[in-house]
Every structure is written in structure tokens, then in C-alpha cells.
Amino acid sequence: MTSDIIRGHTETIILAHLLKKDSYGYEINKTVKEKTNNLYEFKEATLYCAFKRLEENGLITSYWGNQTTGARRRYYKITEDGKKTYERNLEDWKQTKKIIDKLI
Amino acid sequence: MDKVKNYVEELFNNTPKTSRVLDLKNELIMDLSEKYDDLIKDGKKESDAYKEVISSIGEIDELISSINNDYIINDNMLKTKRKTALVVSISVGIYILSLIAVIVLSELELPDYIVVSSFFTLVGIATCMIVYHFMSLPKYIKNDETIVEEFKEWKNKNSKKSEIKKTINSIIWTLTVIIYLLVSFSTMAWHITWIVFIIASLFEQVVKLIMAMKE
Structure with missing residues (x-):
């Protein structure tokens, strides 16, 4: 399985997850793994690079969560710009999929 | 674990x-x-x-190095800021000291030329410090594209502004010298006319303040 194509959509996948609820790195990755039946999961470095870029571009923000058990975690939250970007990326992907399906 | x-x-x-x-x-x-x-x-x-x-x-190296780059730039800017603050405060201190020196030396009834020259020496030292510091500010060159672009933009804006400031300053000081010589020669009150320079210095600060407030 070529992961390059998936990696190109890392940010959109993160945004999609954050649309449902605020979350942290490992939780997002765990969901990715579960949803794909263990077929795919991100490398930590890929995930954090994406977080950094998303935050710099104002698509997500982060805050320290209050966890009663264990250590405090950094949670990520999607912004309004992030939601717009997600919608746009989703449309792009639908178009791309249509085209690729016709061509190969 | x-x-x-x-x-x-x-x-x-x-x-x-x-x-x-x-x-x-x-x-x-x-x-x-x-x-x-x-x-x-x-x-x-x-x-x-x-x-x-x-x-x-x-591959975590890339992530770490990108954070390092951010850090180096911030660190340099912080150091420069600190140095600027230090140089400016010492210079302002010397400016104030120069006024005190004038008062004290006058009270001691020393000849005018000693009073005036000590005043100018102190003012000169402070001015040299400021000029030297701002001329020798480091240039930032970093690999990260976006940061470089941002910085270039910032620097261009700033250099344009400082160009204007320099021009205004040189106009103020040239005018001051002309006024000083004119007034001094026409009134021959050399013992008091040097005050023009203090007024000019004040005027310069006011202009700076106005420009800073407009930004």
C-alpha cells in the first residue's frame, strides 16, 4: 500500500477527526488505525509536523486539557478557518477520486 | 515504559x-x-x-530542526532587543549626565569652553554608541523559506522607515547648527546660545515619539 497518497491528506484527516471532537495525537492515530482495520497509522513525526503546520496556518488551536487521571495532555481544536479548509479539501478529494476512477 | x-x-x-x-x-x-x-x-x-x-x-529530525530554526531566530532577536535596550538606556543616561555636568561645571565657575566641551563630549559618546549599535545590527539569514520572506518584508519596511528618520534627523541637526551660529553671532550671547542643541535634542525626541505613535 503506497502511503504517499495517504500522507498527502494527513491534514485533512486530522481536521476530519477534530470536527467531531477535540483530541490529542495518540487518540487521533488510534482512531485512524481502528477505522482502517489496522491497515494504516501515521508516524508520530508525520502527525506532529501536520499539527505544527495546521497551527501555524490558524486551522487548529491547542490547549492543555484537564485530565483528572494521569498527566495533562495537549488537546487540539479545529477553528472556523479549519472547518472551511476541511470542506474545501473534501470537495477536492471527491473531484480527484472521480477523475482517477475514470482514468485507471 | x-x-x-x-x-x-x-x-x-x-x-x-x-x-x-x-x-x-x-x-x-x-x-x-x-x-x-x-x-x-x-x-x-x-x-x-x-x-x-x-x-x-x-523521521523526527525534520520536525526538530524546524523548531530549532524558529528558536534560533527568536533567540537572536531577543538578544538584539536586550542589547538595544541596554545601549539606549546607557546613552539616555549619558545625555542626562551631560546636562548635570553643565550645571555642576557652571556652578564651579569654570570657563565656558570647558563646560561646553564636556557637554559635547558626553553627548558625542552617547550618540556614537547609539549610531554604532544600530549600524552593527546583525543580518538574519535562515533556511526556512516562509520565515525568511516574512523577515525580508519586515526588514524592508523598517529600513524605509529608518531612512526617513535619518533624513529628518539630519535636517533637524543642520538647522540647529545654522540657528546656533546665526543667533550666537547676532546676539554674541555665546554663554547661553548652546541651549539650542538641547532644544533640538528634545525636538528630535518629540518627532520620534510622534512618528512612533502614528505607526
């Missing part, structure tokens, strides 16, 4: 200890520990779980 933590600590060994880097390190340790625990819960052997966790980190 401590093995995972140690591994991450080692990865971050040569990185600057900024809050951002520490945050990232802690985040990574927490995520990987949770992953490790989950793998153990799933019945994996400790050594296998450790291997899987480590291999899941991926």
Missing part, C-alpha cells in the same frame, strides 16, 4: 530547552507511552512493543 521515555529524551538531547521543544517532547512521551501500554494490553511482549513504538516515531 521508561525505555520509551529514555529513547525520546535521547532524541531531544541536542535541542534547545525551549518551552515549545519541551512541550513537543512531553507530548511525544505521553503518546508513545499510551501506545506502549495499549500494545502490552493487547498481549505483545515488552521487547516487541518497544520496537513497534520506536519504529512508529518516523
Whole structure:
């Protein structure tokens, strides 16, 4: 399985997850793994690079969560710009999929 | 589990200890520990779980170096800021001292030329310090494209502004010298006309303030 194509959509996948609820790195990755039946999961470095870029571009923000058990975690939250970007990326992907399906 | 933590600590060994880097390190340790625990819960052997966790980190070097770059620029700017603050405050101190010197030396009834020349020496030292500092500000060159672009933009804007400021300053001081000579020669009140320079200095500060407030 070529992961390059998936990696190109890392940010959109993160945004999609954050649309449902605020979350942290490992939780997002765990969901990715579960949803794909263990077929795919991100490398930590890929995930954090994406977080950094998303935050710099104002698509997500982060805050320290209050966890009663264990250590405090950094949670990520999607912004309004992030939601717009997600919608746009989703449309792009639908178009791309249509085209690729016709061509190969 | 401590093995995972140690591994991450080692990865971050040569990185600057900024809050951002520490945050990232802690985040990574927490995520990987949770992953490790989950793998153990799933019945994996400790050594296998450790291997899987480590291999899941991926290419972290790029991320660390990008944070390093941010840090180097910020650090340089911070140092420059501190140095600027120091130079400016010392210079202002010398300016004030020069006025005190004039008063004290006049009270001691020393000849005017000593009073005036000590005043100009002190003012000259302070001015030289400021000019030297701002002329010798370091240039920032960094690999990160976006930061470089931002910085160039910022620097261009600033150099345009400082160009205007320099021109205004030279106009003020040339005018001051002309007024000083004109007034002094027409009134022959050389003992008091030097006050023009203090007024000019004040005027210069006021102009600076107005420009800063307009920004």
C-alpha cells in the first residue's frame, strides 16, 4: 500500500477527526488505525509536523486539557478557518477520486 | 515504559530547552507511552512493543530542526532587543549626565569652553554608541523559506522607515547648527546660545515619539 497518497491528506484527516471532537495525537492515530482495520497509522513525526503546520496556518488551536487521571495532555481544536479548509479539501478529494476512477 | 521515555529524551538531547521543544517532547512521551501500554494490553511482549513504538516515531529530525530554526531566530532577536535596550538606556543616561555636568561645571565657575566641551563630549559618546549599535545590527539569514520572506518584508519596511528618520534627523541637526551660529553671532550671547542643541535634542525626541505613535 503506497502511503504517499495517504500522507498527502494527513491534514485533512486530522481536521476530519477534530470536527467531531477535540483530541490529542495518540487518540487521533488510534482512531485512524481502528477505522482502517489496522491497515494504516501515521508516524508520530508525520502527525506532529501536520499539527505544527495546521497551527501555524490558524486551522487548529491547542490547549492543555484537564485530565483528572494521569498527566495533562495537549488537546487540539479545529477553528472556523479549519472547518472551511476541511470542506474545501473534501470537495477536492471527491473531484480527484472521480477523475482517477475514470482514468485507471 | 521508561525505555520509551529514555529513547525520546535521547532524541531531544541536542535541542534547545525551549518551552515549545519541551512541550513537543512531553507530548511525544505521553503518546508513545499510551501506545506502549495499549500494545502490552493487547498481549505483545515488552521487547516487541518497544520496537513497534520506536519504529512508529518516523523521521523526527525534520520536525526538530524546524523548531530549532524558529528558536534560533527568536533567540537572536531577543538578544538584539536586550542589547538595544541596554545601549539606549546607557546613552539616555549619558545625555542626562551631560546636562548635570553643565550645571555642576557652571556652578564651579569654570570657563565656558570647558563646560561646553564636556557637554559635547558626553553627548558625542552617547550618540556614537547609539549610531554604532544600530549600524552593527546583525543580518538574519535562515533556511526556512516562509520565515525568511516574512523577515525580508519586515526588514524592508523598517529600513524605509529608518531612512526617513535619518533624513529628518539630519535636517533637524543642520538647522540647529545654522540657528546656533546665526543667533550666537547676532546676539554674541555665546554663554547661553548652546541651549539650542538641547532644544533640538528634545525636538528630535518629540518627532520620534510622534512618528512612533502614528505607526
